[in-house]
Amino acid sequence: xxxxxxxxxxxxxxxxxxxxxxxxxxxxxxxxxxxxxxxxxxxxxxxxxxxxxxxxxxxxxxxxxxxxxxxxxxxxxxxxxxxxxxxxxxxxxxxxxxxxxxxxxxxxxxxxxxxxxxxxxxxxxxxxxxxxxxxxxxxxxxxxxxxxxxxxxxxxxxxxxxxxxxxxxxxxxxxxxxxxxxxxxxxxxxxxxxxxxxxxxxxxxxxxxxxxxxxxxxxxxxxxxxxxxxxxxxxxxxxxxxxxxxxxxxxxxxxxxxxxxxxxxxxxxxxxxxxxxxxxxxxxxxxxxxxxxxxxxxxxxxxxxxxx
Amino acid sequence: xxxxxxxxxxxxxxxxxxxxxxxxxxxxxxxxxxxxxxxxxxxxxxxxxxxxxxxxxxxxxxxxxxxxxxxxxxxxxxxxxxxxxxxxxxxxxxxxxxxxxxxxxxxxxxxxxxxxxxxxxxxxxxxxxxxxxxxxxxxxxxxxxxxxxxxxxxxxxxxxxxxxxxxxxxxxxxxxxxxxxxxxxxxxxxxxxxxxxxxxxxxxxxxxxxxxxxxxxxxxxxxxxxxxxxxxxxxxxxxxxxxxxxxxxxxxxxxxxxxxxxxxxxxxxxxxxxxxxxxxxxxxxxxxxxxxxxxxxxxxxxxxxxxxxxxxxxxxxxxxxxxxxxxxxxxxxxxxxxxxxxxxxxxxxxxxxxxxxxxxxxxxxxxxxxxxxxxxxxxxxxxxxxxxxxxxxxxxxxxxxxxxxxxxx
Numbered sequence: 001x002x003x004x005x006x007x008x009x010x011x012x013x014x015x016x017x018x019x020x021x022x023x024x025x026x027x028x029x030x031x032x033x034x035x036x037x038x039x040x041x042x043x044x045x046x047x048x049x050x051x052x053x054x055x056x057x058x059x060x061x062x063x064x065x066x067x068x069x070x071x072x073x074x075x076x077x078x079x080x081x082x083x084x085x086x087x088x089x090x091x092x093x094x095x096x097x098x099x100x101x102x103x104x105x106x107x108x109x110x111x112x113x114x115x116x117x118x119x120x121x122x123x124x125x126x127x128x129x130x131x132x133x134x135x136x137x138x139x140x141x142x143x144x145x146x147x148x149x150x151x152x153x154x155x156x157x158x159x160x161x162x163x164x165x166x167x168x169x170x171x172x173x174x175x176x177x178x179x180x181x182x183x184x185x186x187x188x189x190x191x192x193x194x195x196x197x198x199x200x201x202x203x204x205x206x207x208x209x210x211x212x213x214x215x216x217x218x219x220x221x222x223x224x225x226x227x228x229x230x231x232x233x234x235x236x237x238x239x240x241x242x243x244x245x246x247x248x249x250x251x252x253x254x255x256x257x258x259x260x261x262x263x264x265x266x267x268x269x270x271x272x273x274x275x276x277x278x279x280x281x282x283x284x285x286x287x288x289x290x291x292x293x294x295x296x297x298x299x300x301x302x303x304x305x306x307x308x
Numbered sequence: 309x310x311x312x313x314x315x316x317x318x319x320x321x322x323x324x325x326x327x328x329x330x331x332x333x334x335x336x337x338x339x340x341x342x343x344x345x346x347x348x349x350x351x352x353x354x355x356x357x358x359x360x361x362x363x364x365x366x367x368x369x370x371x372x373x374x375x376x377x378x379x380x381x382x383x384x385x386x387x388x389x390x391x392x393x394x395x396x397x398x399x400x401x402x403x404x405x406x407x408x409x410x411x412x413x414x415x416x417x418x419x420x421x422x423x424x425x426x427x428x429x430x431x432x433x434x435x436x437x438x439x440x441x442x443x444x445x446x447x448x449x450x451x452x453x454x455x456x457x458x459x460x461x462x463x464x465x466x467x468x469x470x471x472x473x474x475x476x477x478x479x480x481x482x483x484x485x486x487x488x489x490x491x492x493x494x495x496x497x498x499x500x501x502x503x504x505x506x507x508x509x510x511x512x513x514x515x516x517x518x519x520x521x522x523x524x525x526x527x528x529x530x531x532x533x534x535x536x537x538x539x540x541x542x543x544x545x546x547x548x549x550x551x552x553x554x555x556x557x558x559x560x561x562x563x564x565x566x567x568x569x570x571x572x573x574x575x576x577x578x579x580x581x582x583x584x585x586x587x588x589x590x591x592x593x594x595x596x597x598x599x600x601x602x603x604x605x606x607x608x609x610x611x612x613x614x615x616x617x618x619x620x621x622x623x624x625x626x627x628x629x630x631x632x633x634x635x636x637x638x639x640x641x642x643x644x645x646x647x648x649x650x651x652x653x654x655x656x657x658x659x660x661x662x663x664x665x666x667x668x669x670x671x672x673x674x675x676x677x678x679x680x681x682x683x684x685x686x687x688x689x690x691x692x693x694x695x696x697x698x699x700x701x702x703x704x705x706x707x708x709x710x711x712x713x714x715x716x717x
Contacts, residue, residue, distance in 0.1 A: 057629060057710045078633050085631020092714070096626045100324050113631040115310050155630070 001032035003066075004162050004194050005054065010063035010073075012049050012217075023049035024060070025217035031163075031196065036189040038197045038208035038225075046217035048167075051198045055088055055165045056080045068162045085114050089156030093168035095148040097140040097155075103127065104136040107155045114159060126154040130184055146177030153184055157193065164188065164195045170204055182207045206230050311643075314636075318644035321616070332612035333652030335605025336693060340656025340686045341663055342601050346594035347682035348664035350587060352675045356504045357583055367405075367541040368438070368576045369549060371397075371534040371557075374569055387530040388570040391518065393560060394432075394534050400556055403549035407536035408434040411521045411528060417463075417514055418483040418490075419471040426467050427513045428484060430521025438535050439505055446478045446497030453517040457524060461493035465501040466511035484514065486525030546575050602689055605652065606697035613645050613701035624705050625713025638706035645698020646691055653690025657683050 012024040023046050031037055041047040052058040053065060056072050059080075065073040072083055084090075089110075097106045107123040116122075127133045130150040140148055149169060156164055166185065170178035186207060189195050197208055205211050206225060213221035322329045373388045394409040411430035416423050435441070436448045443462060453460050461482060468477050477495045484493055493516060502510050522528045538549040550573045557571055574582070617624070624637055632640075664676035 052711050055629065057714075078635070081628065081631050081633040081636075084629060090629045092626075096622065096714070098623055098626065100320060109627065110630045112310075112313060113627070113633075113636060117309055 001034060003030055004033050004035075004068055005029065005031040005196075006064075006066040008064045010053065010065060011061045012046075012053065012058070013061045022217050024053070026063070027217070027219055029212070029219065029222075031194065033162075033194055034189070034192055036185070036195045036197070036207075036209045038199060038205035038211045039214060040199060040202070040205045040211060041214035042200065044216075045214040047198050047200075047214050049217070050214065051165060051167055051196075054163070054196055055090060056083045081113075085110055086159060087162040089159065089161035089164045091149070091152050091156050091164065091166040091169045093171040095140070095145075095152045095172070097148055097151055099140050102137050102139055103132065103143065103151045103154075106140070106151055107158050109155060110159045122158055123154070126158040127151070129157065129188075130154045144177070145173050146180055149173060149177070149181050150184065153181070153188075157188065162194060164193050166195065166197045168199050168201075168204075169197070170199075170201070178204075311639075314640055314643050315647065318640060318647050321620075321644065322648060328612060329648060329651075332608050333605075333648055333655065335608040336602065336649045336652030336690050337605075337656040337659060339598055339602035339605045339693070340653045340690050341659035342594070343598040343686040343689060344657050344660025344678060344682055345663040345667065345676075346591075346598060347685070348661065348676040348678040349667065350591055350594070351677040351679055351682065352664075352668070354587060355677050356675060358580075365440070365537065365541065366576050367538040367546060369404075369536045369538060369546065369553065370574045370576075370579060371407075371536060371553060372572055372574075373530070373533070374572045388561065389531050389534060390529070391522070391531055393557060394531065396556060396560060397534065397536060397553060401536075401549060401552040403539055403545055403552050405537045405539050406434045406438060407534050408432050408438050409518050409531040409534050410435070411518060411526065411532045412508070413486070413521075413526060415525075416483075416485045417467060417471065418485075419477075419480065422471050424467060424470040424512075426464065427508060428486070428521065428525070429508075429513050429515045430518040430525070431515060432518050435515070435535075438537055441502055441505065441510065442500055443497040444500040445476075446495070448497055449515055449517050454519050457519040458517060459491060459493045459520060459524070460496045460517065462497040462499060462515040463495055464499050464511045464513040464515075466509075467514055468498045482514075484516070484525065486521070488525055488527050491524055550575065598689075602693050605649070605690075606693040609645055609648055609652075609694055610697035610701060612648070613641060613698055614704070616644070617641060617701045617705040620705075621708065621713050621716040624708050625710050625716065628708070628710035629714065634706040637708075638702045641702030641705050642695060642698045645702065646694040649690045649694025649697070650687065652694075653687045656690065657686055660686065 007027055007029040010024055010027045010029075011022065014021040014023055025046075027046075027050070039047050039050055049058070053060055056067070056075075057080075059075075060073050063073065064071060067083065068087055070083065070087075072080065075083065097103075098109070104120065104123045104127060107126050108119040111119040111122060124133060124136055127136050127150075130153050132147060132150045132154065135143060135147060140151070143151065149172075153169075156166075164185075169185070170181055173181060182204065185195055185197070189209075195208070197204070199205050206229065208225060210224050211221070212219055371389065389409075391409055394407050397404055397407040408431055413428050414425065415428045417426045417428075429435075431449065432454045433448065433450045436443070442448075444465070446462070448462055449460065452458070461484065463471070463477060463482075471477070471482065472480070477498055480495050481492050482495060483490050493514075499510070499515070504510070516525070518531065522531075536549070536553065538545045553573050554569065558569065561570055563570065624632075627637065627640075628634075661678045664678055668676045
């Protein structure tokens with residue numbers, strides 16, 4: 001599989017007054033074509049920063065980020081705009097559709113900024129892929145939440161991006177619509193779209209095929225989700241329907257320890273450690289023989305609370 | 309294609325808030341209307357002035373009483389030019405072909421129960437020739453009328469129409485009111501239709517012998533001004549004529565060397581030059597007013613664009629995430645501001661044209677002339693105003709951090 005994303009020693013520092021916040025602290029990450037990755041973590045874990053960097057909305061303080069062979073970490077604003085336009089599709093928690101235009105025109109926005117002349121056909125095609133072709137001429141306020149998020153997904157895929165980035169895509173939806181949206185993602189992934197999903201909801205993350213957990217700007221867990229894990233996570237009652245709408249949705253750090261049953265980690269979930277080492281070419285650079293530099297801090301269990 | 313779509317997009321967002329857009333354009337509408345109305349008044353004045361002066365002839369000289377300065381203030385001195393002066397000019401200046409004295413005032417002209425307000429001109433028999441302005445019916449005032457102070461009157465075209473309509477006027481009696489009271493005059497002629505001569509609408513004028521006007525209507529001992537013609541329009545002859553007039557009048561008025569003239573002599577060209585200075589002053593005044601109103605209009609647009617940028621912060625973030633470059637965002641808002649002000653400009657042109665026409669109808673002083681160049685200039689100024697006032701908000705929009713913009717509530 002071709003590597004879509006290759007991140008090396010990525011850091012991001014913010015200045016908040018006099019203090020420097022290390023939002024990302026030397027992250028290494030590879031995502032191959034066709035992968036479906038969930039990035040999880042509590043708020044402040046750096047997952048949002050990760051999302052912004054992956055989405056080329058921001059530049060790292062140090063380290064390198066190659067997207068589809070382009071070294072985007074050192075690109076100018078204008079070049080990043082082109083990369084976002086051609087290679088990345090965004091799906092946001094709040095849909096972020098432009099209210100005054102119809103669904104199909106919303107979908108056409110990336111084509112518009114890509115200076116493409118034929119916009120309507122591909123936009124309708126994208127809407128068909130999310131099953132919303134018959135609602136193409138409705139404005140966002142005439143659509144339900146689930147339908148709006150489908151429009152947003154259609155907009156994200158209309159340019160056939162190399163990477164589909166979703167930020168809490170079910171966060172503003174009820175369970176039924178949330179499940180339907182996740183099904184759309186699954187469908188797109190089966191069709192070959194590379195997806196990176198940022199979420200704090202374990203049940204949503206469990207839909208992915210690989211879960212990356214972040215704490216304090218570091219990746220502390222990077223594992224493949226097997227069917228068994230998925231069953232465990234979905235069947236364990238953590239993905240209760242209205243989790244998304246409750247004020248305290250079960251977050252990765254808090255859900256397990258508070259559950260009546262012993263922590264899942266204690267049961268030693270048969271979650272396979274992500275076996276795929278970075279492609280051989282990078283091994284040399286890495287100097288760690290296929291191991292990620294962060295592997296030392298890796299925890300076995302998925303829901304273990306990390307010690308600072 | 310891309311720019312056309314951006315244009316459509318901005319049109320659409322403007323139509324989202326029709327009232328807000330209308331209010332934002334109001335300043336520009338007023339500004340542009342002021343520019344267009346001012347320009348059409350100026351153009352109209354220029355056209356009618358040039359037009360009437362071209363009929364007078366370039367060899368014409370105007371002799372007027374001088375403005376005298378007393379303790380720094382300018383005091384008009386109306387009584388220095390006598391009727392004798394005019395006769396002397398014709399007699400003793402070889403460079404002059406002719407000279408005609410004039411007295412101008414306004415008065416009521418009445419025939420039976422009908423009356424009309426007209427300007428009253430007292431002059432002599434040469435006026436008709438000097439101004440190439442001929443009677444259509446009957447005759448003009450002649451030398452005998454002037455010498456005998458006879459109560460005859462020649463009606464302007466419009467005065468005749470107002471008082472008599474289609475009926476013949478020659479031989480009828482009309483009453484003209486002056487400072488000394490109302491006198492009855494016998495109509496001896498009706499002038500051709502002429503329009504403006506200088507600043508006067510001569511169609512709405514009645515002409516009486518100058519002696520009659522001075523002694524029987526107004527009780528004046530001097531004339532308002534003298535119009536003289538040099539023998540040829542050559543510059544040398546005009547200058548020569550001026551020199552002769554000055555020398556003769558100084559002698560007649562017994563002015564000692566060192567005392568300044570109590571009259572002034574101006575050639576047609578000098579009057580035109582003076583008018584053009586006057587016109588420039590008006591243009592500067594009206595122009596400043598227009599620029600100020602456009603500035604106010606521009607501030608209105610900038611304000612509304614700043615609101616639009618704040619309101620659409622999140623949308624800007626989304627557009628940036630979808631691949632909009634900073635320049636694309638900049639362009640979107642600059643175009644939007646320009647569209648607002650162009651629309652305002654277009655409406656302002658219509659309003660200005662309407663205002664000009666209204667002023668023309670109400671005042672009847674001069675015709676207004678809305679030229680293509682003034683419309684183009686006004687629209688151009690409006691669009692530039694839009695661009696100028698749109699740039700800052702657009703720049704602000706384009707400098708937004710996409711991450712911050714996406715978080716904006």
